[in-house]
Amino acid sequence: MNFIHDDFVLENQYAKDLYHQFSKDQPIIDYHCHLIPQEIAEDRRWENITQIWLYGDHYKWRAMRSNGVDERFCTGESSDWEKFKAFADCMPKLLRNPLYHWTQLELKRYFNIDKLLGPDTAEEIWNEANKVVQADDFSARQLMVKSKVKLVCTTDDPIDDLRGHKQIAADQFQVKVLPTWRPDKAMAVDQSQVFTEWYAQLQEITDFQINSFDDYLKALKIRQDYFHENGCRLSDHGINEFYASEYSDADIAKIFDKARSGEKVSEREDLQFKSCMMYHFGLWNHEKGWVQQFHYGAIRNNNTRMYNQLGPDTGFDSIGSPNTALAMSRYFDRLDSSDQLAKSIIYNLNPGDNHVIGTMIGNFQDGSAAGKMQFGSGWWFLDQKDGMENQIEALSQLGSLSQFVGMLTDSRSFLSYTRHEYFRRILCNILGKDMEKGLVPADLNLVGPMIADISYNNAANYFDFNL
Known part of the structure; x- marks a missing residue:
């Protein structure tokens, strides 16, 4: 079974029924966020997954620093691929950290990727995700819709x-x-x-x-x-x-x-x-x-x-x-x-x-x-x-x-x-x-x-x- 599946986190049949019948398909009102309005106005696009996933994400930066990653891979001059690879290398060390769940949920929902991110899958996931990022329907507005x-x-x-x-x-x-x-x-x-x-x-x-x-x-x-x-x-x-x-x-x-x-x-x-x-x-x-x-x-x-x-x-x-x-x-x-x-x-x-x-x-x-x-x-x-x-x-x-x-x-x-x-x-x-x-x-x-x-x-x- 894939790690992110239909009943992820749901531990019994009542929980499954509640989620799938009453919650899953509800729309979203996100009444507090820090999105940049101009990026929505311009319908921003990205060149690769690092730009939408790691730029500005201090949660990921903290986790990377905690695992001995140099600052150049967080906020520094390293390439987008190098930053992505550095984060991927940390993932097996982040079990029980919420980033593990968030990361795999986002890979599943927005990139249709079931593989677990890690050192061995980093390049494959990088390539798969970037194909999605560069598709015509991947933009700020389309992601919200x-x-x-x-x-x-x-x-x-x-x-x-x-x-x-x-x-x-x-x-x-x-x-x-x-x-x-x-x-x-x-x-x-x-x-x-x-x-x-x-x-x-x-x-x-x-x-x-x-x-x-x-x-x-x-x-x-x-x-x-x-x-x-x-x-x-x-x-x-x-x-x-x-x-x-x-x-x-x-x-x-x-x-x-x-x-x-x-x-x-x-x-x-x-x-x-x-x-x-x-x-x-x-x-x-x-x-x-x-x-x-x-x-x-x-x-x-x-x-x-x-x-x-x-x-x-x-x-x-x-x-x-x-x-x-x-x-x-x-x-x-x-x-x-x-x-x-x-x-x-x-x-x-x-x-x-x-x-x-x-x-x-x-x-x-x-x-x-x-x-x-x-x-x-x-x-x-x-x-x-x-x-x-x-x-x-x-x-x-x-x-x-x-x-x-x-x-x-x-x-x-x-x-x-x-x-x-x-x-x-x-x-x-x-x-x-x-x-x-x-x-x-x-x-x-x-x-x-x-x-x-x-x-x-x-x-x-x-x-x-x-x-």
Whole structure:
């Protein structure tokens, strides 16, 4: 039997029936990803499998470095074949790493290759895969259509002109591609150069002179309105922790003036400014009817030497351990106290926070929308079988799994839609095993619709996408 087969991950007949009857053929709403809109607009093509598979993939780079592969085969000057061969050589050493499953799923789904990737099969798979890559129907848009994607939300800076999104919309591409508001740099006063450069770009794109903090908020609102006009219905916030420090208007005005002049702010001032900005963002999200997403708990760019050499997002980040439960509570409560808390999805990077989030979301469910507060799917280092299972277990025990909006790719790759398949198989296997054990009624008519909802329907109903 091939390693990737029809019943991959599905351990009993109930799990198989749930997947094949209720989940497998559901379309995909990928409401959080890092695809580059211009690549969709231009319907990007690739010369070989390395370009679509290894370029920019810090998961693979980390694994290769761990197996003694020199940097020139990861991000360096080696040829595309040499990089592919170096990754293939690592594959037998990656058993039990999620990359093994992801790799074989992608080879099967997009290249119809059943062979296990390794040193002995690398050249054969390279040649077979490249024939597919170079075919007329292998392009960014065709990969999305083949994967049954109905909608994706990219991740976009407020100063982005959204040119790619406009072009995609004008082309009437059958897959809807919407922007997501990601204003992290707008509150990065702890990074003087980043903030002052971004502040200058905000003035330029809005053609609005910013002389005060109130002006700064007005300029940001101009951009938020622009995003909304171009289909944006979600915000996303990459935060180290939740921010809920006390501050006054005078405090923020002073901190803003220091930051825009390039002066260093203190740690206390940084937390105050971020707390203020996150509160305003929360109010605006509610006003617009957007869903707000919070990704927290990463320690980024741990390796200074490699950061200076390669820059961010190159595989040198790790799980943090922020003590953020109280701040999370205060943040949501401050918005909820005036009934201005938007629909929210919380993603943790530290699995130790699973039960914190599982209980926290229950504090702010108010009946206004099913699953208003969401415990997001396993993110980044938790985007694997164990991480997904633990997230599903915590949500099941402490909340309502049936209202879960399901999976997303969080990826820069057009081949990552197999993560939706992987998640769905894992979900069906959990419920299938419960049915076999008598922990859940062995009734497909009861359990099946819940699987269909988590696979697709809940996301379609939760977001304001007008599908």
